[in-house]
Amino acid sequence: MENAFSYAGRRALVVGCYSGMGAATAEIVQLLGGEVHGVDYKQPDAALASFTTCDLRDEAQIDAMLAAVGTDWDAVFYCAGLPQTHPPLDVMRVNFMAMRKVVDAMTAGMKPGGAVAIISSNAGLQFMSHMAEITELIETPDFDAGMAWCEGHLDLVNEGYTLSKEAIIIFTMRRAIEVVGKGIRVNCISPGPTSTPMMPDFEKAAGKKVIDAFVGPMERRAEAAEMGWPLVFLNSAGASFITGFNLIVDAGFVAGTMTGLVDLEALFNRAFADVADHATGDGE
Numbered sequence: 001m002e003n004a005f006s007y008a009g010r011r012a013l014v015v016g017c018y019s020g021m022g023a024a025t026a027e028i029v030q031l032l033g034g035e036v037h038g039v040d041y042k043q044p045d046a047a048l049a050s051f052t053t054c055d056l057r058d059e060a061q062i063d064a065m066l067a068a069v070g071t072d073w074d075a076v077f078y079c080a081g082l083p084q085t086h087p088p089l090d091v092m093r094v095n096f097m098a099m100r101k102v103v104d105a106m107t108a109g110m111k112p113g114g115a116v117a118i119i120s121s122n123a124g125l126q127f128m129s130h131m132a133e134i135t136e137l138i139e140t141p142d143f144d145a146g147m148a149w150c151e152g153h154l155d156l157v158n159e160g161y162t163l164s165k166e167a168i169i170i171f172t173m174r175r176a177i178e179v180v181g182k183g184i185r186v187n188c189i190s191p192g193p194t195s196t197p198m199m200p201d202f203e204k205a206a207g208k209k210v211i212d213a214f215v216g217p218m219e220r221r222a223e224a225a226e227m228g229w230p231l232v233f234l235n236s237a238g239a240s241f242i243t244g245f246n247l248i249v250d251a252g253f254v255a256g257t258m259t260g261l262v263d264l265e266a267l268f269n270r271a272f273a274d275v276a277d278h279a280t281g282d283g284e
């Protein structure tokens with residue numbers, strides 16, 4: 001029997017490789033023997049087999065990047081993302097429209113055995129409530145049409161982050177089924193609060209105590225590698241029967257809320273205390 005978790009002889013592309021979960025994922029794949037190529041709009045310090053600059057807000061740059069890196073990958077990780085402190089339409093561009101374009105190009109070009117892993121968020125777990133609208137967005141024919149849909153649904157887009165993360169989960173499920181006959185898998189993870197360069201933006205948007213209130217039963221934030229390992233697992237041969245799956249990586253927070261063993265009322269009280277502190281300038 002071979003080691004199904006090994007990346008020896010496998011080529012992986014990490015989109016969003018500069019920092020946080022993407023950087024951790026790149027390091028882990030290298031540790032497991034894989035050849036890692038990166039894409040980002042910021043040049044990473046890490047030694048990668050190649051690096052391609054791309055601002056994922058710009059469709060022309062995505063086209064150029066796809067032409068440069070090709071689509072014949074064993075594993076693609078889409079780890080790029082923007083938080084809700086950025087303009088909502090930029091958030092939709094990077095988190096969803098660019099992701100869809102990259103993943104669709106990759107799954108069209110991959111050989112059987114290839115796999116894609118994307119990062120959603122526990123912020124997207126209410127995706128069922130927008131199934132019809134998000135299906136409409138997913139079915140728009142191209143990048144411009146998708147952005148036009150967003151511009152026509154600004155109320156629903158709201159701050160951009162939640163809808164983009166809900167859309168990732170539904171997209172993952174749909175594409176997984178659509179490409180399953182090609183022997184390609186598509187999965188995503190939904191992280192809970194994680195210590196990465198994005199965290200200060202979440203704290204700014206929601207208040208630090210709100211983030212702290214929802215850390216989950218382990219009472220701490222995850223490290224970036226604790227998201228990298230599950231991503232790397234999903235794109236490994238060890239996950240060969242897993243596709244269309246949203247892996248919730250949240251230290252048991254959802255398990256606790258579903259069973260009533262996490263006291264949501266107490267969490268909301270902690271969060272509301274933050275709002276009061278925030279108003280008096282004591283929140284961060």
Ligand SMILES: NC(=O)c1ccc[n+]([C@@H]2O[C@H](COP(=O)([O-])OP(=O)(O)OC[C@H]3O[C@@H](n4cnc5c(N)ncnc54)[C@H](O)[C@@H]3O)[C@@H](O)[C@H]2O)c1
Pocket residue numbers: 016017018019020021022039040041042054055056057079080081082083094095119120121122190191192193194195196197198199202224
């Ligand atoms: N940190 C958390 O608590 C948390 C929780 C749930 C989900 N997430 C998601 O995890 C993913 C990774 O975020 P992270 O926490 O590692 O933060 P991060 O900011 O370290 O990583 C985001 C990466 O995306 C890249 N990026 C952003 N905009 C880009 C653009 N326009 N073009 C190209 N690259 C771009 C950044 O340079 C960076 O490498 C994101 O999708 C984020 O929404 C984070």
